[in-house]
Amino acid sequence: MSEIWPITDLNDIESQCWRSMVSGSTNRRSPFHTVAISTIYQGKPHLMTVVLRRVDAEDRKLYLHTDARSPKVGHIQKHPHISWLGLDPDEKVQIRFSGKAMVHIEDELAREQWDRTGHHSRRAYMLEPPGILLPERQELAAPLKGFHYTDDESESGFRNFAVISCDVDWMDWYHLHHQGNLRAEFHYEGSLLKGCNWLSS
Ligand SMILES: Cc1cc2nc3c(=O)[nH]c(=O)nc-3n(C[C@H](O)[C@H](O)[C@H](O)COP(=O)(O)O)c2cc1C
Secondary structure, three states: OOOOOOOOOHHHHHHHHHHHHHHHHHOOOOOOOEEEEEEEEOOEEEEEEEEOOEEEOOOOEEEEEEEOOOHHHHHHHHOOEEEEEEEEOOOOEEEEEEEEEEEEEOOHHHHHHHHOOOHHHHHHHHOOOOOOOOOOOOOOOHHHHOOOOOHHHHHHHHHHEEEEEEEEEEEEEEEOOOOOOEEEEEEEEOOEEEEEEEEOO
16 A cells, blocks of 8 residues: 555545645656646647646645746636646556636736746747747757846746646545555635545546
8 A cells, every 4th residue: 555645534635635736846756746737728628738836735726837928828818717637657646636727927926936937947938929830840049049048138038927826626536556446536615625525436
């Protein structure tokens, strides 16, 4: 039986799920550092990988960074409900979330997260908008390719930087296990845990 995932108590599972997500946001080696999200556009799901940038476990909030000009920003503004999926393949644990997302551009949260964004990561926001048709494969210009820009110059990227925050209203934990798979779900209202159940798997 896994040592990370005590199975007897729903509250322990709930706490461990959030601890794992916090670790995903702070530790590049965590299996939850990259997660998948799904947005809805024109009635169809759009699935993509993102880096989990911040987790406020007590507030039940998840955060990612993206380009303010990227299609997903418009999709989320139109249809704010998104879902998230994290997987620890070694522990065979999947954690899913859903909740209402909000886009932050040039506000206090965006500034806070931008100030924590490293020199190299800022480059993504100094480029042309994502998703533009190119006539051919494109190389970055030399200064950007070699990260040859000052911190002051990187500030030009701030206007293209967006934080997506998500207020989680549902979490689902699934543990694939040779003695029998386990599954539990958790419902939230605001930051409060409003219900939790074992589910058949
Ligand atoms: C390992 C990995 C991590 C990624 N992290 C992010 C991310 O944190 N934010 C982001 O906007 N896109 C990230 N992407 C790219 C997205 O998966 C997606 O393809 C891209 O943002 C375009 O989405 P859109 O056209 O729906 O806006 C990542 C891709 C990979 C392969």
